[in-house]
Every structure is written in C-alpha cells, then in structure tokens.
Amino acid sequence: MNRSVAITGIGVVAPGGIGRKAFWDLLVSGRTATRTISLFDPGRFRSRMAAEVDFDPALHGLTPREVRRLDRAAQFAVVSARECIADSGLEFAALDPHRVGVSVGSAVGGTTTLEQEYLVLSDSGRKWEVDGAYLSPHLYDAFVPSSLAAEVAWTAGAEGPATVVSTGCTSGLDAVGHARDLIAEGSADVMLAGAADTPISPIAVACFDAVRATSVRNDDPAHASRPFDRGRDGFVIAEGAAMFVLEELEHARARGAHVYGLLSGYATRCNAYHMTGLKKDGREMAEAVRFALAEARRAPEAVDYVNAHGSGTKQNDRHETMAFKLALGDHAYRVPVSSIKSMVGHSLGAIGSIEIAACALAMEYGAVPPTANLHERDPECDLDYVPNEAREARLDTVVSVGSGFGGFQSAMVLTRADAA
Template sequence: MSGAAPRRVVVTGLGAVTPAGIGTGPFWDLIIHGDSAIRKISCFDATEFRSKVAGECDFDPQAHGIDPAEAHRLDRAGQFAYVAARQAIADSGLDLDRFPKDRIGVSMGSALGRVSSFDHWTARRTTNRFAMALGGADGRGRPLSEAEPSVIAQVVAQQAGARGPVRVVSNGCTSGLDAVSHGVQLIEDGQADVVIAGGSEAPLTPVAVSSMDAIRATSAYDGDPAEACRPFDRNRDGMVVAEAAGVLVLEEAGSARNRGAVVLAEMLGCGHRANAHHMTGLEAEGSDLADAVQEALHTAKVAADDVDYVNAHGTATGHNDEHETAALKQALGSRAFTVPISSIKSMVGHALGAAGAIELIACAMAIRDNLIPPTANLYDPDPKCDLDYVPLIGREHRTDIALCTGSGFGGLQTAILMGAPGGGR
C-alpha cells in the first residue's frame, strides 16, 4: 500500500543441531568458551582421505521423536531440520493451531541437499539401475525422492502446517544466509507473517568429503583434531567439514508484539553479490563481499561505525581469509580495525549450507548476552589478516548490531545485519 510503513521483521525463536549438541544451549556454551567439537571422522572409514576430521553431530533420531519409518524416509539433513525447527517453534511460543496456515512460510537452505541418501543409494544400488529406479526388491523408496532437496523444507512445512510459500535455497555455502534473507523478504513483501527459516546440511559422506579433498579445500592437519581449523592463522591449511542445522522463527514485528512474543533480535538488512569470476577462486581485493556488506548497511540504514560485531565466514582457507579481511576493510573503512570479528567455524567446523544459519543464531545470542565468541586456534595471526579476530578467548562486549558474512562457490557473497530488539541504543 502506498505510504504504508515498511514491515519490520523480528526473530522470536531459535533451534539448532550442531556438533556441540542438540539445542542452542550446548552450542552457545561451547563456542563462547572457545571449546571445540571437531574430532576424528567416525561415520565412515576416512583412513585414505586427505582430511580425517570433521564436525560430527551425536544424533539419535528416535531419541528426538522420529520413528524408524520416518527416519528411513528422512536422511540426516531432513532429520536435523525437523528437530531444529521443532525447537525454534517451541522457543518462539507460537501457537500454530491458532495462526492462519496460509500466512506461514518456510525457507530452508542446503548446499548439498540430501547427499547422504544419494551417496547411500549409489554405493549400494548402481549395479541394477532398474531396481534403483523402483526402490529395489525390498520396496524401500525411490532414490530420486530420497535425494530431492525440497524434502528438507517440506518436512518443516508439514510440522508447522505451513501453507504459505515453501522454498529450498541452494546457493552453496551462502544457502543458510540466503534462505533467511528470502524469509525476511517474504514478510517484508506481505506474502507471510511468519517464516521458519534456516539451513540444514549432512555432508559427512565419502563422496562429499572426497570432493572437498580433491580441490584441497580441507585441512590435512594430523594433530589434535580440536586444533585443525585455524581461521586467520598463519599456519591454517583448510576448512573442516561439518554437519548441522540452524532454524530461526521470523515474524512480522506487529504480529509478534500483538501476541506478546519475546523478541530476540531484529533483521535489519541483507546484501547479495556475485563475482562472476571463478567457480572456487576469489578476487583478492574482496570487492564483491564488500559490496554485499555495503548493500546490507544501506538497506538497514546503519553506518559502518555502528556495527558492534562481525561473525566472519572465516573458513581457514588461505584465499577466503585474505579475501574477507580485504572486504571488511573496504566495506567498513576505519571501523574494520576496531570492531571485534570472529569465526565460530574454528570450533564447530564448516556446515556448508547450514553454516550461515547457525552463525546468525550466534549473532542473536551475542546480542542477547553482550558476549562475543572467540576465534579458536588463532595463535599466530597471518600478517595479511590484521584485524581484531578475537583470538582464543571470548569477550564481553555490548552488541546492538551484528554483521554476519558468507561466501559460496561460484563467487556468491551474502551479508546480513541483525540488531537488538527495539533498536538497542
């Protein structure tokens, strides 16, 4: 409507499944203390792999209310999404039975979709393509339906009774951020009043991990697994792959206020760019990510000097960390040298399409508690990464505005600004 005030979007619920444990409590407790959940890969034999460590989740679907038949239908990514969404909905206090179903949307991100199901099927069934297509003699489902990424959003929609827009966003490692951004847009545009948004990823399979090994993106560190991921450190040698899910309940601010919801944070602005440069390479000057950050600042009407914390993409690959450092200098100017920045991937690994979602959860909790998680294993900072990357020990710091950044294969860049409820200051 012409002249109508823009629809504001707030966060009212959080849910997480991470290598730290089930729920946002174990996740926050681990990262704020600088501890690590990275360990030797146990879900398959990684003896011959370049990288032998990962961020694995200890997860029993039946312990979280998923019966054996449903667990078979849903691979780990779907199971994680189901549990994290249930947590987030409970945390929000939403009574979904009393909410118009066509005003509820779902936006979930995943880089690899249901790769664990696909990996399982191709490993066991490719000798008989006809049996594979029909699900085999045991009649246990078709691999196409098992591999479809859309199921990740569908299981959340079924749980919430959502009959509004339901989407899966697959933009590589920015998928979680982009899914949340899409959810924000749905509310701003008036297509929904509530969107359950986030990301889920279960990439710890031989096919997925070996693909990362092949491009030498992963760490070959063979010491203590907890020290394998070293963002911004001179001795970093690659990322550590992880599995996880993070889900946020997004609501139109007026609707949340009217039902008496506890608002955890406000979504202030999003920015998106691509570098049109290379599938995996990054331009050293970081102008693509800088533009995304500046777009987010412009959309949010926030000055660079007002950013209190940056949750960095910080993968611990040589190119990414230098690229991100350069981008933050461009985008934030002198503020880049004084604002606290950290990478939680140093403690939970890189959950690909779910990474941005759990990092937004970390931003919301940093705003809530005025605490900033550290960058673990940052003992010897790279001179090219010369910003305040909060090494080793978390920090008390008033945080009213947090910036979360992400980069994905194909040169995709995303930045999201999140603020304290009611504007903080």
C-alpha cells in the same frame, strides 16, 4: 520494504551441542567439536577430519517411520524446526496457514541417503546391472531438495510460500534473507527459515580433497580449523542445522513474544569470476555488507561485531579481511571479528543459518564468540579476531557474512529490537 522482521524462536542441531543452549555453551567456552571422522572409514582420504553431530534421532523425538523416511539433513531440519517453534511460543494451529511460509537452505541436500542407497544398489560399486527392488521406497525424497521445505512445512502446518535455496555455502544466509524479504514485502506474516546440511560422506569428502580445500592436520583434528591463523591450511567439513521462527515485528509484539533481534538488512552479490577463486580486493563481499548496512540504516561505525565466514583457507581469510576494510573503513580495525567455524567446522549450506543463530545469541547474552586455535597472527589478516576467549560486550548491531563456491557473497545485519 517497511515491515520489520523479528527472530522469535531459535533451534540448533550443531556439532558439540544439540539445542541452542548447548550450542551457545560450546561457543563461549571456546571448545572445538572437530575430530577424526567416525561416520565412515576415512583412511583413504587426504583430509580425515570433520565436525560431526552426536545425534540420536529417537532421543530427539523422531519416530522409526520418520527415521526411515528422512535423510539425515531432513532429520536435522525437523528437529531444529521443532525446537524453534517451541521456543517461539507461537500457536501455529491458530494462525492462517496461508500466511505462514518456509524457506530452507541446503548445499548438498540428501547426499547422505543418495550415496548410501547407491552403495546398496550397486553392491558398493561392483555391479553395473542393478536391481531397483533393493532401493528404499523413500529415495525420491532424498533426490529432490524440495523435500526439505516440505518436511518443515508439514511440521508447522505451513501452507504459504515454501522454498529451498541452494547457493552453496551462502545457502543458510540466503534462505533466511529470502524469508525476511517475504515478510517485509507482506507476502507472509510468519516464516520458518534456516538451513540443514549433512555432507560428511565419502563423495563430499572426496570432492573437497580434489580441490585441496580442506585441512590435512589429521594428527590434531581438534586444532585443525584455525581461521586467520598463519598456519591455517583449509577448512574442516561439518554437518548441522539451524531454524528460526521469523515474524513481522508488530505481530510478535502483539502477542508479547520474546524478540532475539531484528533482521534489519540483507544483501547478496556474485563475483562472476571463478568457481572456487576469489578476487583479492574483496569488492563483492564489501558491496554486500555496504548494501545490507544501508538497508538497515546503520553507519559502518555502528557495527559492534562481525561474524566472519572465516573458513580457514588462505585466500578466503585474506579476501574477507580486505572486504571488511573496504566496507567499514577505519572502523574495521576497532570492531571485533570472529569465526565460529574454528569450533563447529564448516557445514556448507547450513553454516550461514548456524552463524545467524550465534549472532542472535551473542546479542542476547552480551558476548562475542572467540576464534579458537588462533595463536600466530598472519600479517595479511590484521584485524581484531577475538583469539581463543569469548569477550563480553553489548551488541546492538551485528553483521554476519558468507562466501560460497561460485562467487556468492552475502551479508545479514541483525539489530537489537530496543535499539532499532
């Protein structure tokens, strides 16, 4: 792979702020967007918190027909795609559509619509014999995750490769990594890439209740997500989306585009071990980081910031800490590490892309986002996790990692274009 890949457009739909500016303002302020669930009555659940997006589809340009047709995740994907297209300044109508592709990540796809329609069809589960006449004619779009890629492709008129990547909580990283690889190998010149997930629904909340993965700090939802803190007790579920315009670097330079950064290295591994468990040594995540750095031609000592998966579960935060020490050696103790899930929660497949957006904006504005709610150090998590307040820093090389159920471990290296 000898073609460099640049980020030239960013679009974000996130808890606490829609649009990349509002999203960044939330992060550098250290504010949290976690609260008691309002999208349904959560009273019967073990964990009753989430990081919700205050989203008015009409306010963000969706027509009544689009609102009826699109699942909430697809709405997020389209709105963030429109923002990143506008941000890029790229005239998609002037491009060869066969050289423009789409790669969208999602862990649970159209779960929101599927559950809502099942409740209507079954009269909230009271009827076994159901009448299909009550169903939405657009239900099929929610059933097949490929509709996410199709909607984004239609938004941009993209007729090149179109893919949905679903690797659990690393989906957002892997979808962007796949798009990057297509450009690098010459299969596309421009890609719309990112992820969207809207899992704040009774079935999804129940699933994480069953495995006790989510926090039960229901009396204090604003401070429930506390990665790397001694008192952490699980993650806070969330929703959101982020999309990017990715271009071959010379293509971007030829039109004078603003470049947020380069996607210089990417790798993914699987531990082939356990659906939810992690090996203590962090070897697979460390291997993904090492390989991504090697592809980016960056030494461990060159890393200026690590955006951690930082879910706030006991085992994940210990696992990551070990992985960073394995991958970066002594430099792990000197590099700032933080988790934005402390502020925007864990939006499953979408979070990897949202975190890439945070990394690109961190390089753009010269600041490391903090880990909010970090007040009591866990002796097993002994790195510099940037507690509670953002930190000014020039960032030339940034690593973002993700960890997902099923044993998926992914890493992305972003570098400044002028430091390449």
